[in-house]
Amino acid sequence: MRGFFTNDYNVLTARVFLGVLLVVVSADKIADPAAFAQSIQDYRIISGTATMVLATILPWLELLCGLALIAGVLVQASALLSGALLIVFTMAVISALVRGLDISCGCFTQDPAVSRIGWLKIGENVVLIAVAAFLYSSQNIRFSLDQYIRGQQSGS
């Protein structure tokens, strides 16, 4: 089992999977922060200017973490941030479900007619949190920019 968690290809797959996913989900939000702010507001946890500030920052956080994971640089920090974001998103979804809100997730697209929240969304997020936790604990830097940088440093 230990081999699974340290296998070069498993770590690479997890990095690229989570990284690409984060980049993809950030695109729509970066393009239209006002629509993302509306999605955040639909959860009825925060409102007003705070939603707009979050809608301004969160997509870029997702994009930076995604790019860092794909490139293999600052992997542990990116996995930590991605995991933290996913935990917060999951708690928001649970709280909306408990309150009986039938709203759009606002995860991949800001179109309110698709991607309704549900218990399946929580299942998806739990898998993604597990991937983030795996990357956080992994110290494997094969096929990464980190490996290249360290190679350069030790070579010089």
Next chain:
Amino acid sequence: MTRSHRALREAMVIAACAVVLGFTSTAIRNKGVFAPATALSSVPQGKRPDTPTMIHLPEARNLFESGEGLFIDARHAFEFDRGHIRGAVSLPLNEFDKRAGFVDSLPRNKTLITYCDGVECNSSIGLASRLRDAGFPGVRIFFGGWNEWQAQNLPTAAGAP
């Protein structure tokens, strides 16, 4: 420095970069918090001093029964399809800019009354502010919204606008 301390410090650097990039990109594109005032008001600001008047169920009911009011549903279109105040028209807050023609076609001889789910939502307030800014004076906000209307078994309808 331990591995987790280093990760935490690097995470803070990434977060700081996200803040800088987020605000810079929205400032350059005039979006989000840097959007012109009219677009910014699409995010409801419930405590603005010039928020249109809020009304409660009895007044909303009077306007409905007298035919003097036109109810405008600020919720998403699919929620409107599922059920709405009878005679209401759908104008989701986030579609306001896209539907300028529809906004212009709204009657000016009626009292426009916006509503959303109920007291816990803000889109009716945002929509009322946008309508007021678009030149409709006397807009009202039915604060109890769809939940209160439905709970009182008042006339409803379902289906697309």
